Amino acid sequence: MGYQQRVKEEKAAAIVEAATQLFFEDGYERTSLARVARTADVSTATLFKRFPTKAALFEAIVRHYWTLEGRRHISPEPGDLRAALRQIGGEYAALLTTPGMTSLFRTVIAETSRFPELGQMNFDLGKRNFLEGLCSYLRSEQEAGTLVPCAVETAATQFLGMISGQIFWPRLLLTEFVLSDSETDTAVEEAVNTLLARYASPTAQTPRAR
Incomplete structure (x- = not known):
């Protein structure tokens, strides 16, 4: 796996981990994508590029489990x-x-x-x-x-x-x-x-x- 691909996957994993924590603690409705980005320490542009909607992010969590x-x-x-x-x-x-x-x-x-x-x-x-x-x-x-x-x-x-x-x-x-x-x-x-x-x-x- 190349460096760029590894970085992308690490950021995606960080986003899913942050979203999981926030969704489970505060609920789906009260968790914004901007807050997920801050918690994952990535830019909102990076998050939206990988997960354009909150539903897409929740789908990634479901697939993970x-x-x-x-x-x-x-x-x-x-x-x-x-x-x-x-x-x-x-x-x-x-x-x-x-x-x-x-x-x-x-x-x-x-x-x-x-x-x-x-x-x-x-x-x-x-x-x-x-x-x-x-x-x-x-x-x-x-x-x-x-x-x-x-x-x-x-x-x-x-x-x-x-x-x-x-x-x-x-x-x-x-x-x-x-x-x-x-x-x-x-x-x-x-x-x-x-x-x-x-x-x-x-x-x-x-x-x-x-």
């Missing part, structure tokens, strides 16, 4: 339904428990009545990717005969909802709520067991042992 550390949605091959669901569920749990994710959701919830695009953005760039990927995987298992005929969108929504209901929503509402790694693993495993009990084909090989 939902793809943190290069994590992407896993698309396993069909054949081992239990192992694949554990893998997908574990990835979803890891993202939901990323430091700062609850602050992102609190900001979206607080501001979405005035700026509904923020809620849509967080859903489209976040959960929708997991939901669509899981639906695609479940369809492949249906074709392989390991999943009974069903509305895969419903099954996928139920699966992700069971995980978020145990590990994320209490964290969002209760400031001192903490789950250990083993408790998080158990929450994912129970979601897997429930989906398999409801939708796995009787002929599917779904061993319960880890």
